[in-house]
Amino acid sequence: MKHTGFQLEHCRANCPKSAQNWHNLYEALTINLTSLNLYQALEDKFHPVLHHHIPKICLAGCPNGCSSPDIKDFGISGYVIPGITNVQCLGCNKCVNSCTEKAITREPSGIVIDYS
Numbered sequence: 001m002k003h004t005g006f007q008l009e010h011c012r013a014n015c016p017k018s019a020q021n022w023h024n025l026y027e028a029l030t031i032n033l034t035s036l037n038l039y040q041a042l043e044d045k046f047h048p049v050l051h052h053h054i055p056k057i058c059l060a061g062c063p064n065g066c067s068s069p070d071i072k073d074f075g076i077s078g079y080v081i082p083g084i085t086n087v088q089c090l091g092c093n094k095c096v097n098s099c100t101e102k103a104i105t106r107e108p109s110g111i112v113i114d115y116s
Helices: 023-035 038-045 094-098
Strands: 007-010 056-060 074-077 104-107 110-113
Touching: 007 023, 023 056, 094 104
Parallel strands: 007 056, 056 074
Antiparallel strands: 104 110
């Protein structure tokens, strides 16, 4: 089995609580980290290479942290901070879908926020 020299984990795909999509970042990190040939660099420095020598990286689509980004060597958690702007609504529903309290809804008149 070929060692990559890193451990890259992520939260489960299609999680309904995900605030950010991590798929593209995961793919880019896999390609870039693989190209660094980290295992060879670790072997040159440590022999044998032990589990604690391998960098552990985690991508989480939301701040819930089910995939444990806070205990890895490097973790990224997705957040969405809602705010009202003067930018015209694109109708993407990201604001509606990301509000776990269901305080943001789309009405025929536009986006409605329940501040209570």
